[in-house]
Amino acid sequence: MGMKFEHLVGAVIHDLKNQLQALLDYEQEAIARIPKRYHNHLLPILLRTSRLKNDTMQMVSLFRLEHKSHFPMDDAWPKDTVADAIEATSSQYPTIRFVNNIGDDCQGFYNEELINLALVTLITNCAQAGATEITLSADDSEGLTIRIEDNGHGFDDDVLSGQRETTKEEGTGLGLYFVQLIAEHHNQGELLGRVDISNRPRGGACVCLFLP
């Protein structure tokens, strides 16, 4: 067999992702057809499947980032990218209110697939921190900053000070690290992409994704 280990792994992960996408489609179809009173039985399944798919997407992307795959960057519009990320996650979190405050004209230069993944990861983080409202805004006056704020319990001090990577007991806890990798992939010459985290004065977390 001349097949390389990493190619095999890549092929398996890829199939995994496709299977999960199909599963998600079936579940959504089922939910649409089944009376509302039964939905509470199906939603957790949908939620888990969705999480599994996102994890797999992370894995695919990590794999490709590790192998220095080419993620082409192009003109992109944060309002649309954020809307897509909300669309992909809102059905799993029906109780969360999403606010997309980004203007029509706000423009960025990034790989949409990667940033979409980063946003889905960040939204999942918010949801797990108990948020009931997530607000997204952006500023393209100098590079692009996408800001995601919630009303959850915020970051612990040792995470803020960089001593610990995660606050979570559930999940891989590496979401932020993953987002950091994606930001760094968007370096433009001397200007580096980065993620800044803070807590809001009146409670809740704030994450800023800076893409030069």
Add this chain to the structure above:
Amino acid sequence: MINLEHALRDKRILIVDDLVEARSSLKKMLTILGASQPDTATDGREAIEFIMDRDYDIVLSDYNLGKGKDGQQILEEARYANRLRASALFILVTGENALDMVMGALEYEPDNYITKPFTLNMLRERLIRIMTIKEQLQPVDEAIDARDNMLAISRAESLLGKNKKLLLPLTRSLGKLYIREKRYQDALGIYSSLLNNRSISWARLGQAICIHYLGDSKSALALIDQTLIAHPLYVQCYDWSARILRSLGRNEEAQKQLQKAVTISPKAVLRQMELGRIAYENGDFPVAEAAFEQAMKLGRHSCYKSSKNYLQFAQCARQLLKPGDSREQRARADRAFKAIEELRQDYAGQRAVMFETCIVEGKTYGVLKNEDKARASANRAEELLAQMPNATSEHKLQMTEAFIDTSQHVKAKKLIKKLRAEGLENDGIEKLQLLEDSLNRVAIREYTAELNDRGVRHYEKSEYVEAVKVFDEAASYEEAGISVLLNAIQAKISLIENTQVDVSHLKDCHRYFQRIGPMGDQDERFERYERLRNSFSRLKRAAGF
């Protein structure tokens, strides 16, 4: 932002997808969003038929369409045939994996991409975005459609000054327009300024193209190599690299680059043709044969269908054919004749094509040692040539070669004389010289064969003196074969045996043996050779040597 429902209402839309669910789902979504009666096509062939037949404002095509053409090829063909205005939208629908592959094309770039899977909302938002930008670019696109490059350039320049958000699409249009107008310095300027703060593969390739046209091909190649490190699936880089290498005379490297491009993206007809041509020039006939075969197959139902592919394919097959009857050889000959047959059917009215078809057919028969058919093909070519008022000197050179191959030397000589009188380019003069040399060689071979026959007749009547004279003349040509030399030796030995020892004849025999050289015992002439050697030794001893 535009009002989508309003904008879609009177647009002519084509949807291309090979999967029925995907097709009808996209059609349904578009109808909900305001489109009226979009057309649908199931594969590349049908899509092209639609595009040739009707004017579309928007084409939404899946990238992966199964066996036939892919979405990118539909785009290339439509633009190549001038059936898609610059102001029309071509949107490629791709799975995530294909995106890297299709993104970044400098020429024939789709206006935008939609990544699968998508929901109605995502499609709506995407279309609003794409159509809003397209609308802003419309003054430039309209000038491009009117083929007014100057106007397009001035509009793009002024728009670029006003709207920084359009930097990318305007740089792309403007770069291409500058290159079209040979304003390489200007094109280089805008690509470079974009690259100062944006890392974009097409801009880097554009830079390399300008640098090449400005005379620094080596730097252009280095830049392309660098781009390929970051973006290894960017096939256009290989195409340009090959083009530049070729201009530097580095044809073998050019072929390698095209082979890489073909591995990544095997469905592009023009690329296969280019590879075939370079490989043929390089004498790499197996690669050339495969490339032309692909070009024939891919081009069959496309605007790239060209008699050249068939002719060149048959030529490659002919180069690779060897006499003999192995299965491989038979299959190769069959393929060549099939290509010839297709040419006869599809290009019957075109004399020049039919002429070349006869030439290549004759050559193929020639390799297969079917001399009658080879001659028949050559004679058909001759008839066609007589009806071609605009026959080129290349045609006449081909005809000359066919005459020589089929032993029609008088006709060959006549044509050579005519070609000389008409005058030829450098390249042609060289070819003509080669043909003349080969004609001379053939003539000598025929003359020595005739002398040999005469010698044999004298010998059979025991007229040894005459036989020796004639064989000596035949042997005096360096083209004389082993049989002629053996005949000459035998005649001399018989003459000595029937008259007396003549030292000069013995010396001649010695020289002839030397020309023959050592002979293996597997050779059918070996017995005769041994017998003559023994007689020669005996006579030498008798003469006291």
